[in-house]
Amino acid sequence: METQKIRIEDGVGMVLCHDITEILPGEKKGRAFQKGHKICEGDIQKLRSLGKNHIFVLKIEEDEVHEDDAGIILGNVLAGKNVEITPPYESRVNLIATADGLLKINTKALYELNSFDDVVASTLSNYSTVRKGEMVAGTKVVPLVIKKEIMEQVKEIGKGAGAIVSVLPFRPVKVGLIITGTEVFKGIIKDAFRPVLTEKVEALGGQVVNVEYTPDDEERIKEKIKENVRLGCDIILVSGGMSVDPDDVTPKAIRSVAEVVKYGSPVLPGAMFMMSYIGDVAVIGIPACGMYTKVTVLDLIYPRVAAGEIITKKDIISLANGGLCRKCDPCRFPNCSFGRG
């Protein structure tokens, strides 16, 4: 990169290394050309009208890339499914979701890109729920020009990683609810779980197709889980009876028919949560906090299941960092640190 003073007519294709100000007395004083601007044929007349005969430019060498071109390369490397890029401004390119869904970040590749001194790529938290039109990531380079070789390495990382920033649309899942609790079953208390769970399912485009009530009876809970599988449910949510009282038989019932990924989650609230599968049907045991607390571990895991992710034990363990709810009043989730480790 070399700085030169040149005549403006020789400047086409070169990069301004200072702002050029336009002053119209009584009307405006502002920037007509910005530092970093690549001069095109059409700019020459305007520069003349501003009284410029010479300008300082950066000559882009053969082995260098202009910041805006580098921004576009970065944007394309980062953008995966359901993500589009904006035009560059001062090399900054934004990634915009083109669908509602779950933001999926290849964090390993993201950190690799950021390990180049002159490269910046930043995203919303992995597994955030995002809306169509929302900015999910931004990227830029630090200098006005950057070595081609670095951008080649950036492209290589992209090739190896596949998608780095993607949005997985929520599936139109069929959900079965099993509300356990003898006191609820007998009508001694009114069910408060069904409306809460139905709202969470419908908010992400799913549908509650079956609701069953059972007493705290292992055998009956087990039968209802199997029935929901037969009905073709993608997800079965089983509420209540998840703790340590003698009547809390839900974990045993789930364990008798499903493959348990993890009982107990490092999320507060949500400690007594259970994640399990019968084939590819997710069977999720939800402790009573899922009903009386605005957000719990369910709000971190359910969107991922709805987007088609298979939850592993490692996924649950990883929730520990950020798994503690601050219990703000009013609740600010998802605009807080809960689940954003």
Ligand SMILES: Nc1nc2c(c(=O)[nH]1)N[C@H]1C(S)=C(S)[C@@H](COP(=O)(O)OP(=O)(O)OC[C@H]3O[C@@H](n4cnc5c(N)ncnc54)[C@H](O)[C@@H]3O)O[C@H]1N2
């Ligand atoms: N000794 C211990 N006790 C508790 C522990 C513990 O570790 N040691 N953990 C606590 C945590 S954390 C949670 S969360 C709850 C888990 O509760 P359960 O899932 O076992 O819930 P239940 O015992 O069935 O019910 C608790 C409470 O909520 C009412 N309930 C349940 N379902 C409904 C419904 N569908 N509609 C309305 N109300 C419902 C139920 O009647 C009870 O009053 O355990 C802590 N205890």
Ligand code: MOO
């Ligand atoms: O599971 Mo309780 O599951 O932390 O409030």
